[in-house]
Amino acid sequence: MADYPQLLHTVLDTPEVRQLAEFYRLLLGLQYRPGDEPSADGDDGVDWLVLTDAHGNRKVAFQQVDRLERTTWPRPDVPMQMHLDLTVPDRETLEIQHRRAIDLGAELLLDRTDDPDEPLYVYADPAGHPFCIFVA
Known part of the structure; x- marks a missing residue:
């Protein structure tokens, strides 16, 4: 039996590391890896952060870049390149999470809630990275 590489976490580039980490921490209910918490003075100047689940498993990381071109999806000028799929169990929860995402600073790109399936x-x-929330 072969040993396969294991996915540690997904890394998102961003010009604002702490801001994007906070967005996903709040959206997904994650926590900072020990040592990655915000500094007391609020000026931590970090260029790399990791978020984990409640068991310490790495889920998503953030890496500083000077410039990030936002996707123009659904126009093809700047493709998505990658996106995160997030699921919820039902339509009611979808609407709750939709409001949370918008309140946290997400920009709505497409509303396909009329799809019965x-x-x-x-x-x-x-930072412009696309992600979906859907009923599955």
């Missing part, structure tokens, strides 16, 4: 919303996070 797979209602979904597509957003851009504050």
Whole structure:
């Protein structure tokens, strides 16, 4: 039996590391890896952060870049390149999470909640990375 590489976490580039980490921490109910918490003075100047689940498993990381071109999806000028799929169990929860995402700073790119088989919303996070929340 072969040993396969294991996915540690997904890394998102961003010009604002702490801001994007906070967005996903609040959206997904994650926590900072020990040592990655915000500094007391609020000026931590970090270029790399990791979020984990309640068991300490790494879920998503954030890496500083000087410039990030936002996707223009659904126009093809700047493709998505990658996106995160997030699921909820039912339409009621979809609407609750939709409001939370918008309140946290997500930009709605597509509303496909009229689809009877797979209602979904597509957003851009504050750095412009696309992600979906849908009923599955």
